[in-house]
Amino acid sequence: MGDNTKKALVDGLNGLLADHLALYLKTKNFHWHVKGREFRDLHLLFDEQATEIFGNVDIIAERVRKNGADTLTSIGSVAAKTKVADEDDSNLGAMQMVEQLRDDNATLVKSLKAVKELAxxxxxxxTDGLIDDWTDQAEERVWFLSSILA
Structure with missing residues (x-):
């Protein structure tokens, strides 16, 4: 294994770490601010999904450390590495929230598959084996969110 392959893997893992942290916060934001007839169902779904996403954070960070590298260290480092767009509008419609989370999770699936190749x-x-579980989780979130929009 060359240094460049390990560096690429660590960079990819730190990207996944940033995406998970940003997606966790965005999902919790929507959990806190969802309104309307779908409130109860979406409030609970968003909380379930946020919990699942956050459950991977420490595992990803520890994979970085086990590869002899440093993890992200601040909100700024997360913001610099994530592909998840910020959403500061607390008045989005419920289906707009669902669409954003579906799209963000679909992007995460692509990133997971790319990091699996790097692993x-x-x-x-x-790491290769763990990514299978993380991908399955993200694909299930995409499926659930897409089904709501159908």
């Missing part, structure tokens, strides 16, 4: 190239079997 394979770096010979990191542990």
């Amino acid at each position: 394979g190239e770096a010979g990191d079997n542990a």
Whole structure:
């Protein structure tokens, strides 16, 4: 395993860490601010999904550390690495929230698949295997959110 493959993997893992942290906060934001007839169902769904997302944060960070590198260290470092767009509007419609979370989770699935390739190239079997579970979780969130919009 060359240094470049390990560096690429660590960079990808830190990107996943940033995406998970940003998506967690966005999902909790929507959990706190959802309104309308769908309030109860979406309030509970968003909380479930946020909990699942946050559950991966420490595992991802520890994979970075086990690869001998540093993790993200601040809100600024998360903001610099994430692909999840901020959403500061607390008055979005419920279906707008669902659409954004569906799209953000779909983007996360693509990132997970890209990092899985990097893990394979770096010979990191542990990360490779964990990513399968994280991908399944994100795909399920996309499915649930897409079904709401159908």
